[in-house]
Amino acid sequence: MTFVCLAFLIGPSIKNSSPEEMVSVYHFWTIVLAIAGMVLYFICFKSTRENVVRIVAQPSLKISLQTLKRNRPLFMLCIGALCVLISTFAVSASSLFYVRYVLNDTGLFTVLVLVQNLVGTVASAPLVPGMVARIGKKNTFLIGALLGTCGYLLFFWVSVWSLPVALVALAIASIGQGVTMTVMWALEADTVEYGEYLTGVRIEGLTYSLFSFTRKCGQAIGGSIPAFILGLSGYIANQAQTPEVITGIRTSIALVPCGFMLLAFVIIWFYPLTDKKFKEIVVEIDNRKKVQQQLINDITS
DSSP states (O other): OHHHHHHHHHHHHHHTOOHHHHHHHHHHHHHHHHHHHHHHHHHHHHHOOOOOOOSSOOOOHHHHHHHHHTOHHHHHHHHHHHHHHHHHHHHHHHHHHIIIIISSOGGGHHHHHIIIIIIHHHHHTTHHHHHHHHHOHHHHHHHHHHHHHHHHHHHHHHTTTOHHHHHHHHHHHHHHHHHHHHHHHHHHHHHHHHHHHHHSOOOHHHHHHHHHHHHHHHHHHHHHHHHHHHHHHTOOTTSOOOHHHHHHHHIIIIIHHHHHHHHHHHHHHTOOOOHHHHHHHHHHHHHHHHHHHHHHHHHHO
């Protein structure tokens, strides 16, 4: 939804700006949004109070890191999430170049962002709960990654000669991407239980921090890859681009996301924490807690 709002907010400014004015437009909106974000984060920080009551002592940093190191499913999920985020932000970073130099119409920027973000979010959100209930979280992720891979590959093939078909292909890819982006949070929660099952120490805060940091890395890498590809292909701003540059733009917006979605599929294919295994882990953790509580009751009585 954030990208959709940004498209409506910034899109008209880009459409009506000359190439020389576009830099100023970007600078203006970057400053405005950065200030707004800082203010909102500060309000959130000042108005939030933690009400979690723990019955066990907080583990030390050393123990937490040792627990984290043994959580293989978490590391696999982090790499898979890294690939998905690289894919997502490579498309976002390439979109303006695509509409300007391939489609020759910056007015289509808003349409492209709507298809990439809104369609994927709206279509995937109601699908995920039913898919998870029927085939499990891991298989849901795999289907989403495969759908994204196929959609981006089709988008590359048709991205020059047929805009309607290209938008359909992008919509297919965005739905697959939306599925993976949604279900990965459920998978992340499962890795917390796995870490507790393996070591007896629960470190949901550190687990989430690593997962979130990995996602931020994916955003940064995905946003920078198109710049490197354009630089290598000979891109010169505000000029008619060579066929090599056009191919570079199409590669950035389609083949790069396709490749990383495929890599995410391969990684999660070997992800060991299935729904069946997770249920067994939850039962085992509950049994351990019951035994511990019984021992405490026996000692205190």
